[in-house]
Each structure stands twice: as structure tokens, then as C-alpha cells.
Amino acid sequence: MKHNRMRAHFAGILVLLFAGVGQVTFAQESHIGGLTGEASRGKKLYRRYCVGCHGPLGDGRGENAPWIDPKPRDFVTGTFKCRSTPTGALPTDEDLYKSVTRGFVNSNMPSWLPLTRQQRADLVAYVKTFSSSFREEKPPSPLSMPSESAANQQSIQSGNELYQKMNCWSCHGKEGRGDGPSAQTLVDNRGYPIPPYDFSVGTRFKCGESNQDLYRILMTGLDGTPMPSFANGLTPAQAWDVVHYIRTLQMNVKRKKQTAENEKKDGGESKPVGAQPE
Amino acid sequence: MRTRINYLQIGVTAALVLLTAHGAGTRTLRAIGTSSEAREDTSGAATLSGIVKLEGSQPVATRINMAADPACLKMHSAPVMSEEVATGTNGALKDAIVYISDGLGNRTFDPPTEPVVFEQKGCTYNPHILGMRARQTLKVANSDPTTHNIHPAPQNNREWNLSQPPGSSPIEESFAREEIIPVKCNVHPWMKGYIAVFKHPYFAITSKDGTFDLRNVPPGEYTIETWHEKYGVLTQKVTLETNQTRTLEFVFKR
Incomplete structure (x- = not known):
């Protein structure tokens, strides 16, 4: 009986906690495919990998920023280059995840493919906490893209x-x-x-x-x-x-043929940063 | 067993209360600008008018070179001058924005239902400075035979950037929050304009004679600001009595 009551207490407290914290954490998650990123985990990764350029406040004023061109992104404004959503809208979690994964060519932002998918999803969740826009608005649905016509x-x-x-x-x-x-x-x-x-x-x-x-x-x-x-x-x-x-x-470009294999590689995982070859 | 049910009930109720509160919060936010307590109340309202001047030697307008786009160049037979500083007689300053910056308290105002129009014409903006209300519809029209991109650079609203080819229908947008937003066309770098967004109707943009009129202002103590794109901001405090008509003068110094 006593045991039962304790369990009841526990369940009740859990429900209360969930009700209270639910809406706070709602904006601190990211959803990429089946993955759920957590801002709390993302924060630790951010402090390790991103803070040097993007800064502790996410305003793009990290200690390396003065020596970098183009400048690191200011996450506070909620304005992002690479989106699937219309101009003026927030990016989707997927868009941010792709940017972290891809990196930015001709800039100091590397590809973060060495981090696991889960880690990248966690980072996306944390990056979103810097801008109030993500709490106030929801990204609209991505622009539709009809299939490509013949390149004749x-x-x-x-x-x-x-x-x-x-x-x-x-x-x-x-x-x-x-x-x-x-x-x-x-x-x-x-x-x-x-x-x-x-x-x-x-x-x-x-x-x-x-x-x-x-x-x-x-x-x-x-x-x-x-x-x-x-x-x-x-x-x-x-x-x-x-x-x-x-x-x-693009006269000088040697294009990789887009194959299923390349696609897989882009979204895949490799060894963590600093890992020793086995 | 009963204890558990009670807890669950409390939990679910708490969740519901919080969710409702959340919903209500959102609604309150939306409601700003939809109630109109002060709008009808114009009895005893005061009028504030005056003039904005520029003191010192009168600036010479710089000529705009549109050679980068032949379509723009062809539209003008006379030289086109920059609209950054435009003055009339006796130093009257055109295109200054005069507005109440403080003193309206919690009053809220409906945005007008009719849209405002910002036109791209002759590869310049018409008007050079547009005043509008928060959440009012903004129509951006392209009357030129060339493609423009309309690119507002707000600090407090969302930034967007749309290309608009000749003959296309007007772009419809709006801004949620108050601020003076620089607008540019990246294709034609000489094109610069401003869209001033206010949450109340008490603003005016000076014409060539430098004059402004703020009508139907409820009596009270106000901070009035005058903004000019080159000369910055001037501030004056003013107290308006019932039915009073007051005159103010703002003087920018070069």
C-alpha cells in the first residue's frame, strides 16, 4: 500500500512537471526526420565546437570573429541564408541541420559531418534558442518544387x-x-x-x-x-x-554525378573529431 | 489509488490551465492593435503643427548615375538628383518624419484597412519616404521596364528580399513592429528609400515647404521626435491641452 502511494506520488509529480516544463522545452527541441534534438545537450556541444566564432550569446561575436570573413552568423536575428522556406521566413529544423552538416564553402564554417546525427540535431535545437523568433513564429512549409524539366x-x-x-x-x-x-x-x-x-x-x-x-x-x-x-x-x-x-x-566545374551513394555520404556519419583511427 | 487519480487530475488540470494561459497569451498579443479605444475619441483633441528646417549653408544635391542599367538611363532626359537631402525656401527640409515617440501610454489603434503603395518608378522610389502603420498592408509596385529587387533591412521586423520583374502584380507585405526601415534595390545601388512603420496614426512626413500636421491628438504630455535620414533625430517635449493648437519648430544644423 505504501509502495503504491509512493508510486502515485511519483506519477503525479511527473505529470505536474511535464505540464509546467512542456511549453518551455517545446521551442528547445529540434525535429529532423525521426531524430529529436535537445537544446540542453546541444549547449554543451556548442560550447565545445561553435562558441569560438558564433560567441556565447550566439550573436556571431565570438573571439575569432574579428579575423573571419565572411563573418559568423548572428543567430539572434533569426535570419538564415539556406532555407527551403520563403524569403523573410524562419528556416525549418531540417534546413539548419543541412547547413551544419554541409558547412559553408568559402567561409570558415566547416562541415560538421564528423559529429553524429544526434549531436547535429542537438546543436540545431540549441542554436534556435538564441532567437526569440523561434518562440514567436513557426517556419512555414517549404516551397514546393516541381520535378526538373529536361535540360535541353x-x-x-x-x-x-x-x-x-x-x-x-x-x-x-x-x-x-x-x-x-x-x-x-x-x-x-x-x-x-x-x-x-x-x-x-x-x-x-x-x-x-x-x-x-x-x-x-x-x-x-x-x-x-x-x-x-x-x-x-x-x-x-x-x-x-x-x-x-x-x-x-560553370565552365571549370567537374561535377560529381549525383548518385544514391553520394546522397548517403552527405547525410552519413564519420568518426568524431579527434578520434584515433582504429 | 485515489491519491494517484487526484494527482493525475491535478496534473491534467495544470496542463490545461497552462495551455489555456498560453493560448490566451497569444491572443492578447494579437489583440494589440485591434481594439480601438482611442480611435473614436477625438473630442477635445489637439493639433500639433509646425516646420522642420535645416540651418547653415544649403547642401547641393548629388547627381545619380544610372548608366549601370540602360533601361533606367533611357527613362530620364533630365539629370536625376539624389533625394537624400531636399530643401525648399528658407531652409525648409523635405522628407523629415515627425512623430509621437512617447506619451500615448497603453492606447492601441486599428491599422487602416486600405493599403499604402510604395512604387518603383524611373528607378527611384516613390515616395522616397513612406509612412505606414504596423500590420497595414504594404503594396510594392514596379512601374519600370526593368527588374528590381525590393530589400527592406529592418532591425526589429523580419528581413525579406524579393525580385520583381516588369509588369508583375504588386507584392503585398506588412510589418508587425514599429521602426524606420531602410529599403534598397541591390540591382540598382543608387535606389534608397525608407518605410517608417508606426503603431499609432500620429506621424507626418514633411513636404517641400518643411511643414507637418499631427491632428486629433488626445490631450497629454508627449515626446515628439523628428527623424531625418542624414541629420539624425531631434526631440522636443510638449504638453497639449484640450482643443489646443500648438506650433513647433525643429531645426537641424549642418
């Missing part, structure tokens, strides 16, 4: 015309060398100069390297940078045409 001559020609009409050349240049008339004037949302992408160099795009990633960049824009969303100006079919044309500007 007609599509490339149409893409070329759109590249002119949509003034892509103003920044990226007539030949995609990042030398358009407005290129020198561009700054990011913190006032730092930011160069437009030079297609002829052929490095990976900031938010992924597949045609789907490129389509997404066009339609969502890179918030916090001068790159706008073209969701208003381009139909999905036109956006695919622009993607196909842009690929012809």
Missing part, C-alpha cells in the same frame, strides 16, 4: 533570356563572372562587403550543389544577403530554365 537547348536558351531579363547580370555579370555593374556595391545585412557568386570559378554553391539546391536558392533567396527570392518573378518552369543556363556558366 531550348531550356538553356530560355534561361539565358531570363538571366538578362531578371537582371541577374547586374551583380553576377554578363558571363557569370561575378563582375556585374552593381557587384562592387553589395553589402550583407551587417554592412560587410559581399561578392556575388562567380560561376566561372565553379566552387560549390553556398546552399548545396545539386540542381535542386540551385533551384531552391533562386526561389527562396539568401536572406541577409543581396540575393533576392525570385518566387514572385519566375514560374517553376522558368526557374528550372535558369538553373540549366547557370550550369553552362
Whole structure:
């Protein structure tokens, strides 16, 4: 009987705790596929791996920040470049997870593939706690992406015309060398100069390297940078045409064939940082 | 057994109470700006008018070079001047924003249902400075034969950036919170404008003669600010009595 009562006490306290803490922790979780990230665990990882650049307050003012260009992301504003959601909206947990996994080419942000999936999910949960936006708003559903059209001559020609009409050349240049008339004037949302992408160099795009990633960049824009969303100006079919044309500007790029194996590798896990080879 | 049931009941009730409180909280937040206690109450309201001036030698407007986009260049036969500082006779300063910055207390105001329009015309913004209310609909129109991107850079609202090709329908947006937001077009770097968002109707943007009018202001003690994109902010305190008409002068110094 006594035992029973104790169990009852315990169950009751648990329910009370859950009710009280439930809504507080709600914003401190991340959901990526079947994974649930916890901010409390993410905080420890953040202190170990991220704090040097992004800072203890998540404002991008870590001790390394003065020597870094482009500057580390300020998580407090809740503005993120790589999203599947419309411009002005918050990214999904999945978007943040992909950014942590992928890293940012031409920046000091490495790929965090060496961390486990669970660790990366925990980090996403913690990063979201820096901005009140994640408590006040929910990210809308990702932009829909119809399947890719055939990359034939007609599509490339149409893409070329759109590249002119949509003034892509103003920044990226007539030949995609990042030398358009407005290129020198561009700054990011913190006032730092930011160069437009030079297609002829052929490095990976900031938010992924597949045609789907490129389509997404066009339609969502890179918030916090001068790159706008073209969701208003381009139909999905036109956006695919622009993607196909842009690929012809990447003269020096040797593209990996996108295979199921590569996909798997991107989302996979490798050994933890500092682990000794077995 | 009974104890357990009681605890469960308490727990579930607590959960419900908290959830309801949470819901109610959200609703209260939304309700700001939808009640209109002060709106109808214009009896005994005061009027605040005046002028904004610029003292010192009058600045010379700089010429804008639109050569980067031939479509823009072709639209103008006369030189286009920067609108950053525009003055009228006797140092009257155009495009200063005069507004109540403090003193309205807890009054809340409905945003007007009609939208405001910010137009891209001749590769400049029309108007150069747009005043609007929080949660009011903003329509961004492109009347030019070239593609613009409309890129507000807020501190207190969400930043967005949309491309708008010629002939497309207006973009509809709104801003939730008060602030003066710089707007630019990254394609045409000379294009600069401002959208001033207020949660109350007591603001005015000076015209070429530098004058402003704030009407139907409830009596009270207020802090009035005047903002100019180049010369910053001036502040004055003013007490308005019932039915009073007061005149203020703001003078920026170069």
C-alpha cells in the first residue's frame, strides 16, 4: 500500500512537471526526420565546437570573429541564408541541420559531418534558442518544387533570356563572372562587403550543389544577403530554365554525378573529431 | 489509488490551465492593435503643427548615375538628383518624419484597412519616404521596364528580399513592429528609400515647404521626435491641452 502511494506520488509529480516544463522545452527541441534534438545537450556541444566564432550569446561575436570573413552568423536575428522556406521566413529544423552538416564553402564554417546525427540535431535545437523568433513564429512549409524539366537547348536558351531579363547580370555579370555593374556595391545585412557568386570559378554553391539546391536558392533567396527570392518573378518552369543556363556558366566545374551513394555520404556519419583511427 | 487519480487530475488540470494561459497569451498579443479605444475619441483633441528646417549653408544635391542599367538611363532626359537631402525656401527640409515617440501610454489603434503603395518608378522610389502603420498592408509596385529587387533591412521586423520583374502584380507585405526601415534595390545601388512603420496614426512626413500636421491628438504630455535620414533625430517635449493648437519648430544644423 505504501509502495503504491509512493508510486502515485511519483506519477503525479511527473505529470505536474511535464505540464509546467512542456511549453518551455517545446521551442528547445529540434525535429529532423525521426531524430529529436535537445537544446540542453546541444549547449554543451556548442560550447565545445561553435562558441569560438558564433560567441556565447550566439550573436556571431565570438573571439575569432574579428579575423573571419565572411563573418559568423548572428543567430539572434533569426535570419538564415539556406532555407527551403520563403524569403523573410524562419528556416525549418531540417534546413539548419543541412547547413551544419554541409558547412559553408568559402567561409570558415566547416562541415560538421564528423559529429553524429544526434549531436547535429542537438546543436540545431540549441542554436534556435538564441532567437526569440523561434518562440514567436513557426517556419512555414517549404516551397514546393516541381520535378526538373529536361535540360535541353531550348531550356538553356530560355534561361539565358531570363538571366538578362531578371537582371541577374547586374551583380553576377554578363558571363557569370561575378563582375556585374552593381557587384562592387553589395553589402550583407551587417554592412560587410559581399561578392556575388562567380560561376566561372565553379566552387560549390553556398546552399548545396545539386540542381535542386540551385533551384531552391533562386526561389527562396539568401536572406541577409543581396540575393533576392525570385518566387514572385519566375514560374517553376522558368526557374528550372535558369538553373540549366547557370550550369553552362560553370565552365571549370567537374561535377560529381549525383548518385544514391553520394546522397548517403552527405547525410552519413564519420568518426568524431579527434578520434584515433582504429 | 485515489491519491494517484487526484494527482493525475491535478496534473491534467495544470496542463490545461497552462495551455489555456498560453493560448490566451497569444491572443492578447494579437489583440494589440485591434481594439480601438482611442480611435473614436477625438473630442477635445489637439493639433500639433509646425516646420522642420535645416540651418547653415544649403547642401547641393548629388547627381545619380544610372548608366549601370540602360533601361533606367533611357527613362530620364533630365539629370536625376539624389533625394537624400531636399530643401525648399528658407531652409525648409523635405522628407523629415515627425512623430509621437512617447506619451500615448497603453492606447492601441486599428491599422487602416486600405493599403499604402510604395512604387518603383524611373528607378527611384516613390515616395522616397513612406509612412505606414504596423500590420497595414504594404503594396510594392514596379512601374519600370526593368527588374528590381525590393530589400527592406529592418532591425526589429523580419528581413525579406524579393525580385520583381516588369509588369508583375504588386507584392503585398506588412510589418508587425514599429521602426524606420531602410529599403534598397541591390540591382540598382543608387535606389534608397525608407518605410517608417508606426503603431499609432500620429506621424507626418514633411513636404517641400518643411511643414507637418499631427491632428486629433488626445490631450497629454508627449515626446515628439523628428527623424531625418542624414541629420539624425531631434526631440522636443510638449504638453497639449484640450482643443489646443500648438506650433513647433525643429531645426537641424549642418
